[in-house]
Amino acid sequence: xxxxxVIGMEVHVELQTASKMFxxxxxxxxxxxxxxxxxxVCTSQPGALPVINERAMQxxxxxxxxxxxxxxxxxxxxxxxYTYPDLPKGYQVSQYExxxxxxxxxxxxxxxxxxxxxxxxxxxxxxxxxxxxxxxxSLVDYNRAGVPLMEIVTDASIRSADEAYNYLNxxxxxxxxxxxxxxxxxxxxxxxxxxISIRPEGSEEFGTKVEVKNLNSFRAVRNxxxxxxxxxxxxxxxxxxxxxxxxxxxxxxxxxxxxxxKETSEDYRYFPEPDLLDVHLDDxxxxxxxxxxxxxxxxxAARFAADYGLGEQDIAVLVEDRAVAAYFEDAAKADGADPRxxxxxxxxxxxxRLNEEEITIENAKVAPAALVALLALVKDGSINQNAxxxxxxxxxxxxxxxxxxxxxxxxxxxxxxSELDGAVAQVIADNPDAVAKIKGGNMKTIGFLMGQxxxxxxxxxxxxxxxxxxxxxxxx
Numbered sequence: 001x002x003x004x005x006v007i008g009m010e011v012h013v014e015l016q017t018a019s020k021m022f023x024x025x026x027x028x029x030x031x032x033x034x035x036x037x038x039x040x041v042c043t044s045q046p047g048a049l050p051v052i053n054e055r056a057m058q059x060x061x062x063x064x065x066x067x068x069x070x071x072x073x074x075x076x077x078x079x080x081x082y083t084y085p086d087l088p089k090g091y092q093v094s095q096y097e098x099x100x101x102x103x104x105x106x107x108x109x110x111x112x113x114x115x116x117x118x119x120x121x122x123x124x125x126x127x128x129x130x131x132x133x134x135x136x137x138s139l140v141d142y143n144r145a146g147v148p149l150m151e152i153v154t155d156a157s158i159r160s161a162d163e164a165y166n167y168l169n170x171x172x173x174x175x176x177x178x179x180x181x182x183x184x185x186x187x188x189x190x191x192x193x194x195x196i197s198i199r200p201e202g203s204e205e206f207g208t209k210v211e212v213k214n215l216n217s218f219r220a221v222r223n224x225x226x227x228x229x230x231x232x233x234x235x236x237x238x239x240x241x242x243x244x245x246x247x248x249x250x251x252x253x254x255x256x257x258x259x260x261x262k263e264t265s266e267d268y269r270y271f272p273e274p275d276l277l278d279v280h281l282d283d284x285x286x287x288x289x290x291x292x293x294x295x296x297x298x299x300x301a302a303r304f305a306a307d308y309g310l311g312e313q314d315i316a317v318l319v320e321d322r323a324v325a326a327y328f329e330d331a332a333k334a335d336g337a338d339p340r341x342x343x344x345x346x347x348x349x350x351x352x353r354l355n356e357e358e359i360t361i362e363n364a365k366v367a368p369a370a371l372v373a374l375l376a377l378v379k380d381g382s383i384n385q386n387a388x389x390x391x392x393x394x395x396x397x398x399x400x401x402x403x404x405x406x407x408x409x410x411x412x413x414x415x416x417x418s419e420l421d422g423a424v425a426q427v428i429a430d431n432p433d434a435v436a437k438i439k440g441g442n443m444k445t446i447g448f449l450m451g452q453x454x455x456x457x458x459x460x461x462x463x464x465x466x467x468x469x470x471x472x473x474x475x476x
Contacts, residue, residue, distance in 0.1 A: 003198040003236075005229050006206060007158035011171055011192045013150045013181045014127060015059050020146035021126040022050030022093065029143035030187060034132070042126075042146030044089040049275050052077075056124060056148035057100065057279070059180040061289040063150060064101025064122045066174050066296055071289075073281045075100045077124075077273040085140055086129040094125035094151075096270045098278075106174075107298070108166040110159075117167050118155035125149050150180070156195075156206065161225035164194060168221055173297055177322045185217050192221060196228045197242070207232075208242040212256055214249045224249040228256050300325055308332055308339035317347050323361050331368035341375055349392050365396045374402040386459055387411040411460065420453070420461055424469045427452045438474055446470055 020027050023041035040048035061071050076098040081091040104119035129145040131138050152171060158164050172183035172190060183190045192215050197207035212228055215221045232242050247256040272278075295303070300319045304310050310318070319325050328346055332339040350371070354361060366374075374391055377383045383391065383406055391405045406412055427449055428435055437445040446467065453466045 001236075002201045003229075003233055004201045004203070005159055005225075006156050006197045006199060006209075007160075007164055007225065008156045008195040008209075009152075009154045009158060009164060009167060009192055010195070011152045011168065011190065012127075013063075013152065013171075013175050013183070014189045015056050015148040015150055016179065016181055017053055017055045017059070017148050019053060021053050021056055021124070021148040022146060025146065027147045029141075029147060032143060034139070034141035035143060037143045038145070042088070043142055050093065050273075052276065052279065053148055056150075057281075058289050058292070059148075059178065060100050060122060060124050060150050061281075061286065062178050062293055063152070063175060063180055064104060065290055065293055066178060067101070067104040067106050067119045067122060067152070069101035069104030069119060069122055071101055071281070071286050072098065073286070074098060075123075075279050075281075077276045077279075078270045079273050080125070081269045082267075084128070085138065086131050086142075086145070088129065088142060088145055092125055092128070093273050093276070095123035099123035100279075106167070106170055108163060108170050110163055110166070115157075115163070117157050117163075120153045120155050122150060122152050125151060161222045161229075164225055165218055165222045168192060168218060173320060177294055177296060188216065191216060194221065194225055194228075196225060196232070198229060198232050198236070208244050210242065210244065210256075211246045212249055213246060213259070214251075220249055220251060223254060224256060227254065231256065294322065308343075310339060310343055314340075314343050314347065318343060321361070327361050327364065327368055331372050334369060334372040336376055336379070337372045338375065338379065341379075342371065345371060345375065345392075349389060353396055365399075366392065370395060370402065377402055377406060381462060382406065383411055384459070384461075384463060420457070420465060420469055421473075423453055423456050423461070424466065424473055427456060428470070428473055435474065446474075 015027075017027050019025060020037075020042055023039050025039050025042055026037045029037060041050055064071055075095055077093050078096040079091045080094045080096070083090050099121045101122035102120065104122070105116045106119060107114050107116050109115075127144050127147040127149040129140050129142040131140060133139075154167070158167060168190075172185075175181040175190070176183050181189055185191065194212045194215065195209045196212060197209040199205060199207040210228060210232065212224050215224055228247065235242050243261075245261055246259045248259045250257050297319050301315045304315045304319065304325075305312075317324075318328050324346070327350075328343060331337055331342045331346070350361070350364060350366070354364065371392075374388055374395065377391075378385060378388050387406070390409070391402050391411065394400065394405050394409075395402060431449060431452065434445045434448050438449075449470055450463065450466050453470070454461055454463070
């Protein structure tokens with residue numbers, strides 16, 4: 001029997017704020033000594049009272065706006081009760097019945113074109129601590145406890161592992177554009193769970209959903225969903241019933257493993273947090289958050305197509321990262337710049353250097369203006385592409401202006417016919433077999449002769465002029 005896959009996603013995003021959600025402790029918890037960024041509030045000492053981090057509220061509202069959500073002026077924090085060693089309070093402060101953002105959507109690429117995925121809610125809560133297992137003991141690091149955590153919950157409109165993968169990519173791109181989070185799944189700054197079920201094709205009734213946790217990479221999301229769908233199909237094929245449980249993804253074995261029965265909202269015994277007042281946001285506050293929104297990827301892509309005439313694939317690469325898009329635009333707007341050429345060099349030579357050195361474009365060693373100055377030398381015929389790559393390498397490693405490097409290295413292109421005529425004539429005289437092939441109609445061999453001329457001129461000859469002179473002297 002053919003089945004349809006039904007998936008809903010819960011994505012948790014750690015917000016990039018200076019302090020934690022309800023106290024003044026630093027929110028930085030990566031690569032620091034255990035239990036150094038803690039205080040009576042985030043470790044739940046008697047008498048300690050929380051205070052809401054306004055910046056976390058702003059970043060969550062901005063994310064909701066970017067996901068086309070309604071921003072709710074009245075929202076409430078609640079206690080979500082469950083007991084784990086890494087949760088110092090014995091409950092988590094979260095939003096439940098009255099979240100900050102509701103009823104949104106985001107557009108992704110799907111098999112049959114663009115598709116909207118419904119966003120049910122975007123709300124704020126606090127992160128838990130971390131357990132560190134050593135032998136038969138477990139130690140608790142509370143540095144992460146209380147870090148602002150934004151949860152984005154979809155409806156059940158995702159239909160495949162690929163759609164889930166594309167959705168996560170879109171969420172990461174948006175939170176990075178907003179400066180809300182690094183979105184780094186490998187570091188735990190973005191984590192997700194997938195609620196997966198299957199149903200007979202054509203059926204309107206949902207199947208029994210299974211939650212899969214421990215998805216800490218994009219690859220894990222795709223593989224875990226594919227495995228879990230196949231597992232559920234096998235259970236039904238063998239006459240069994242899928243049970244509502246929580247599964248963990250075993251990356252080493254590439255399988256899902258049952259962890260516990262699935263909790264419901266009743267199990268968490270939600271009730272309003274008595275230590276926090278209800279939040280009431282006025283129009284001015286919401287308007288200020290909206291004013292802080294940057295140009296988002298979809299709008300930027302449409303503008304790049306209209307303003308710079310770039311192709312769809314080039315645009316997708318250039319707008320993926322906000323800093324890359326800014327670098328491109330700084331160069332493309334310069335006087336005399338060719339946007340297509342600029343884009344090609346960024347996705348080619350610039351990206352190659354960034355990848356080799358494992359740095360981001362904010363740390364690029366050639367500024368946009370310097371790149372444009374180099375490309376201007378190619379455009380006016382002063383140097384060819386090979387020489388330009390050599391000059392770019394020198395600029396990246398040691399700095400300097402492209403014109404000065406060209407002069408110092410003697411890389412200026414020979415574009416004078418009188419200088420090249422002799423070199424072309426000599427190459428023709430030295431290669432009679434190649435000349436015979438060309439005169440016999442095999443024009444591909446002219447490329448060989450061009451190479452010989454370039455070799456004789458140490459790569460300085462203008463390739464287009466060389467080709468013209470060869471054809472002229474050969475009568476081709």
